Amino acid sequence: MTSAVVFIVPIVILIGSTFGSILRTISNEAQNENVKASTQFEESISNIRTVRAFANEQFECSKFENTLERSKNLNTLLGYGIGVFQAGTNLFLNSIVLGTLCLGATLMSTSQLTPGDLMSFLVSTQTIQRSFAQLSLLFGHFIKGKEALRRILYYSNLSPKISLSDGIEINENAFIPTIEFENVSFAYPTRPKQSILNNLNLFIPPGKTVAIVGTSGNGKTTIANLIERFYDVNNGTIFISGTDIKNLSPNWLRGSKIGIINQEPILFAQTIRENIRYGKNICYSDFQVYEAAKNANAHEFILNFPDGYDTILGERGVTISGGQKQRIAIARALIKNPSILILDEATSALDAESERIVQKTLDEVGKSKTVVIIAHRLSTIENADIIIVLKRGQIVEVINFFFVNFYEYSSSFFLLVLLFFLILLRFLLLSALAEITQVLKINTRQINTKDCIFTIIKDKSYIQ
Known part of the structure; x- marks a missing residue:
């Protein structure tokens, strides 16, 4: 058995x-x-x-x-x-x-x-x-x-391809908000055969506003994603403050040095105050929250809510309008005072008046920062220092928009200056001509006098 x-x-x-x-x-x-x-x-x-x-x-x-x-x-x-x-x-x-x-x-x-x-x-x-x-x-x-x-x-058991905490942190006094792309090529992991950027070379100087334009699918938002290091490049190198971005701590870089405002902002099902404070994981005072909201032109409409800054937003902010969500997102980015500011169609959801006010605020805030603007609308990029035109992942044109604006809006000044110089030149020519005429008259008189004396001396009969 x-x-x-x-x-x-x-x-x-x-x-x-x-x-x-x-x-x-x-x-x-x-x-x-x-x-x-x-x-x-x-x-x-x-x-x-x-x-x-x-x-x-x-x-x-x-x-x-x-x-x-x-x-x-x-x-x-x-x-x-x-x-x-x-x-x-x-x-x-x-x-x-x-x-x-x-x-x-x-x-x-x-x-x-x-x-x-x-x-x-x-x-x-x-x-x-x-x-x-x-x-x-x-x-x-x-x-x-x-x-x-x-x-x-x-x-x-999945480990992130990009470690969040490994890397160095540059001293605050030594950090220079420059961005440089050196022979960068990139394709998204889900589409490895479709190259988005091809040997891109780009330098963004500190304190300048750079607008990146081009048709959809040419890599504008990809550049913003790579600056934030949401992805690593396939080839080439990206430098932030002269340091390879792969050697920098992503948490430090994103948490204190780079602020981003997306085209479609995501808000949490929390109070407006908590959403704005989310810009950085430190306890901001209410005064800082209010100032950030004022800079984003959000303070006024927030106070119109019954609970003000304690108003609880629905999931993904569904209880407020798109423009209101965008302004809260702008306040969230501005509260941490980043050295590099990325605006990915940041004002696309605003009406004309709100866009004008917010754009003016962003222009003021961006004077001391390196600003990267991704946009299609002329009103968004008209104050940019440099415009970069992308096509098929490569730079096809670089425009210094400062000089374009200067020539465009100061053409009448140049005409006045040109007219002034023409009048001055005419005056000088007339003065010179008058001097020449005067000299010729004096010489003519002297010649006539000499001829007369010579004739008298020669004609002796007249003397006799």
Whole structure:
């Protein structure tokens, strides 16, 4: 009987392992469908205004129901598989007991086994039965838990390609807000074959406002992302204050030296005060919060809310308008007083009057900073010192906008200066001509006098 048990149990374990592998595959697919359903639901709720704007409520519901149906089918199949495994395990264990009794009775009838030995063997087999029964009950939880643990370990073991804290911090007095791209080439990891920047060479001097323009898809926002070091370049080097950006601490660089205002600002479901203070992880005073809001032309509309700065915003700031969100985001960037300011269509969501006021504020704030403007509108870049035109990831033109404005808005001054010089030249010419005429008249008189004396002397008869 021992030989029979030793022979059968490994076979059953092998069958159970094979069956368990199939169930793990089903469990993995079910987990993926669950994640897909959750993501789809969250996306639909987050973009509910867009869904309603296009009257696609039924379409989203149908899409979500289809995803849920696939998830339900896979989970049902997984449940059936676990049930079959547990039923098969119980059947096998009970078969062991039944087989032990039948085989033991046969051996007892031939006097090859005593009743005491049979009872001892039954107790042993029941111990094995109870152990396997407990394992079969835990097997379903084990399959689901193992897949969940696998996903958790996958993400927890991921290490960031860019370490957040490694790197040096440049002393405040030694930091110069210069930006330099040296032969930089870059492609996004999700599109490695589509190059965005191609051997880009760019130098942004300190304290200057540089506007980067060009059609969509030519790498304007990519430059901003690389300055923030959200990605590392594929080739070339980026220097900040003359130091390779890879040698600088990203937390220090983003936390104190670079401020960014995106085209689509993201706000948290917190108070307005907390959103503005989020600009840096230190406790700012209310006075600093108010000053930043005033500079962003946000103070007035914030005070119009019933709770003022303690007004709680909805998720992603859905309870306020796009222009209000943008101004709060601008205040959040200005509160930490960064040395480098990146404006990625920062005023695109504002009306003309608010844009004029905020742009004036940004121009004033940017006088002591290195400002990188990414824009398409002329009103945003008209005060830039330098304009860089991008095409296919390369610089095709560089314009010093200061001289363009000077010639454009001072043309009448140049005309006045030119007219003044023409009048002065005419006056000088007339004066010179008058002098020449005067000299010629004097010489003519002298010549006539000499001729007269000579004639008198020669004509002796006249003297006689």
